[in-house]
Amino acid sequence: MRFKDIIENTNNRMLGLPVMTQKLVTVPLGLDHPYWVTDGAYDPEFHIRHLALPKPGDWRQLCILISRLQARPLDRAHPLWELYIIEGLDNVENVPKGSFAMFTKTHHAAIDGTSGMEITAAIHDLSPDYTRAHATTTISVDSQPSALEMVLRSQLNAIRKPFHLFSVARNTVPGLAKVVAGLSKGQLTRVKDIPRTRFNGSVSPHRVFDAISVPLDDVKAIKNAVPGATVNDAAITIVGGALRKYLQAHGELPAQSLAAMAPVNVRSDKDKTGGNIVASMTVQVRSDLADPLERLQAVRESSSKAKELTNAIGAKTMTDYSQFIPATLTAQAARLASRWGLMNRMSPQFNCVITNVPGPPIPLYNTGAKMVANYGTGPVQDGIGLFHVISSYCGQFVISATSCRVMMPDPAFYRQCLRESFEELLAAATAGTVTSRPGKPSPAKKKKRAPQKRVPQKKARTRKARRAA
16 A cells, blocks of 8 residues: 555545535634635645654554644644554554554544544445545635625624524523423432542643453443443443542542533434534443442443433533624633633533444445554543543444543553453453452453452552553
């Protein structure tokens, strides 16, 4: 394969996606939210870049490179995406020699998880028989609006907003009234008293990334241990156990359960142009429970209650109302909160993000090369410094974690916590018994051991130090 072929193939397939050719145009004085316009100077060689890992080319080096690429801001003078081809992966476990990684990076204002999977599908084939794609889409370039035109457009939008607000309120106020009544009667519940953790402060400009991959059948066996539980519940339970282990090892485990923001897809059949069209719900990860099966049962109940509340409000309600908040107010509020460190003093709404984006169960191919694994990264921000992407591909189930380097200086240890949480939950689910190991988790082992065979704490620290070196 040649890098030139990848550029040509990817470019020809992505031309038809609006997000690939549109850039942001800001309104003077912040009178309105930015607008998307089609960029007339689209250059695939600017967006698609070629890198290689130094020897030995292992998983740790790949994670470090992805972390650095993730941390770099996108150039807003161009469409908000980049694609990196990364060679030199000969010592990455379970990856054939001669493979390359493809890291796609797109601003979250331009896509969400669902539209991101659509982009993945657009640049891949279902067969290794590669036929060179030819550009068949003609880009209709928008004229660059002047400052005066942008001001006039924002004023017209401001005139229309009150009428739109009235329409939204008419459709949502009755539902909100029912929610208030349901909360007062105890028929609906919301998550309260969320504890503060190291992930709820101001984030630095630096990022870390790591992930685990486990058999999807094992995750299904876990969820089958509790009637009514889902694969998503099992994933949240694994994350809850990992957070418990990680914070406990650092002496920071709160008595109350941590809570995660779980994005909810509210994209309709008419929304085919990309963009970020998601709402959210709050789910307890039950990090306060040491027993893995009890945690899974509690997570199932928490997610069920969260869905009831979200359905009662209407998942799209908050996204409908958010568009009426003035752009100037939101921008200034974000800057002041960051400058004054308000997130370090405000009560947290979430401790992390857990988003589930299922992938295809069949192999995909790019320019004739078979995809062997699929991982995801996510944006972190002040107040929410830990982002999990849950995905699946060809029988493998992946939990990826992106965080701030200051908040999580030891991402490999968090990866270890994720794997041990999975192994304990699987052992408890398949044995039908409840097992737990308090204290600092031991290093991940290649062979599964019975939960009661605990590695001495001193020996675990020695192995951890050697692995970090």
